[in-house]
Amino acid sequence: MPETAQPVIALIYDFDGTLSPGNMQEFSFIKALDMTAEEFWSKSNKLTRNNDANGILCYMKLMLDEARHKEISLKRESFQRFGREVEFYPGVAEWFSLVNGYGRAKGVTVRHYINSSGLKEMIEGTSIAGEFENIYACSFLYDVDGKAVWPAVAVDFTTKTQFLFKINKGISSVSDNSEVNRYMREEERPVPFRRMIYFGDGQTDIPCMKMVRQNGGHSIAVYDPASAEKRRAAERLILEERVNFVCPADYREGGETYNVVTTIIDKVKYDYEFEQLLKKHREAAELEA
Template sequence: MNQQPTVALVYDFDGTLAPGNMQEYDFIPAVGKSNKEFWSESNELAREQDADMILAYMARMIQAARSKGLSLRREAFQESGRHITLFNGVKEWFGRINAYGTAHGVHIVHYINSSGLKEIIEGTEIAHEFRKIYACSFLYDVDGIAYWPAVAVNYTNKTQFMFKINKGVESVYDSKLVNKYIEEDKRPVPFRRIIYVGDGTTDIPCMRLVKNFGGHSIAVYNPDERNARREMNELLRDNRVNHVCPADYTEGSEMDTLVKTIIDKIATDYRLEQLETPRN
């Protein structure tokens, strides 16, 4: 009997599963800044120092928390994640899609690939749904206090995590196995069985990568924002994504119908591949 194929659903977080940026729910108000102030200071730091914008925001988080005497423990960041509001239907999405996959002969796994903070995502009510959370994170000293970036995920190095998922390499540290040559059909999750869901410019390299290798890229937008779909349609016109739809994950939504249809296609393609495989 043939093993079930694995389908990986890979999500950005900010603007994809939750509106806005995760730091804006709890952390930025706690340091006494407006969202505009914090991000302006972060971006100006990056501009002045000619630095990576992701590393700059992580540095500003540490500086701002220290200046206000806030905890820099992992648990404090996780507590911040408990304040995040998710898009409609996200909480119930994973169980429903997993069950749909099982009913159609495929095994569904979920991943996060985000430029946000891993520790905050770990505090959300959906953290347990993910096989692995690839996101920015801090190094912690012997007292458990964040003092330096451990992982910084920008728009280009997001693509490395797609190859890690593709090849079944879960460690961020490992750079040997992820660069080892493995035939695409022998990889745990071939790109044609990856569905990437993102909302913005940091996702474009991943969207294009997955699409070019035969997978499926979905650009989502906040349904409450005017003209959002029109802006996302540019990605369709530029051939960077396969689909555009609202970030509404409720049953029967456009997103729900789309992902289930993609799962149907992957399941059918897999069955055809099995029929086309020579038998001994």
Template structure:
């Protein structure tokens, strides 16, 4: 009988973590014919004016701008936008390689996305098939598949909720009874100590801090090609601050190629988890 592999989880932010920029900037905003900087500035103004959640502000503004330009926002259109997303180096090949490495250590990886971006854009990406579940902002669609209302907004604080969903084996966003039900630590589907969180910045701080507190590992990744500008830190400098203030456990460039700094860091964490599992077996014998 084949040996059963121990499951571990890697949860990823998306924008700036697996792909440069924001997913709306790859196709949707250019189709509107507006400047991406102007769009996000308007989002911030709207949020401040109405004391509004910034994620809900961008979701509302997307609908408003699309209606003004007579561009229909449908489920299919979102998935088509996802096809245009370009990833960081090595991402498309990474999942198969890291899964194979983990199996040599007696582990099986479940991959998850926790993103403020749009779930239906993510569905259209080349890498969507690699994820056990995608927790991301989403619209409700009418019978014709047209977006009519925000169904789910994922922001920097409620990202932690989805880590608990992974922890308890809840692969949806709606079940609020099971998420609040008491389950003994040893009976939970995915212990936090076998979880890795990968994000790129300040919006990932609560998730990283929570994973660190629960003895998991957090990695802040950065685009090495973007330098600091006047009055603005580079992505690397932002990640260095996260490390100094113990918000992230590790930092690395967002290069997922085999042999890269990030890939080697992940294999080292996998090695540690495998060793911890082996030591636990001695404690139980």
């Protein structure tokens, strides 16, 4: 798919701690288990350590085990209902239409993606689910009765990087490994890395944030404005040259995050026009040669 006259800019978000102040399971699912968040994650971490296992797979198994024990429905619709209770940082609900409108005014197309170690089914139940071109996240396999029985996709910090290449090449399928490895010339890729903006808050985002930054895109480490500790952790990422910007997780118009993103959009537009100018002059010279 060749580039069009209107460049596409991909805004790619982690979810927990980036768009939402906390892990999505904590707003209602863990409460329904009659557990505290500390109890649930302590149990998940213990399962991980004792079995030298993948932490994402362990939390997914624990969700299934505890839900069965407490006779909570394991159907997709049940997880989506829990997703409706997820809360967001200030401005998130209005953010997408705000940035889309700014992009249109500048002559660019803005697309939004989720790249998360959280649960896809819960994200699908949130009020913002329809804003995303694709949701890359953990998910379950379901049996003939529609009940979750096994992890289908587990997304950890290394798995996240493959989804950047899927976005880069315009591949929506998680299971398609052949297309993502097929050679594609840079100018044919729908979303070059230099037109990506990655939002993340923690350790699982570092490989993606660094990859986007190193390939000419822009990475933003967001932090909970109420936490000085999280701010310091985010600032370390910029000092270690893993991200370009550090912003509070406040998505309201006129805030730091808004100003950074709109400035990046301006830069991408000008860079694109400059590339087109270079291309025009090169093609003219080739015709004369």
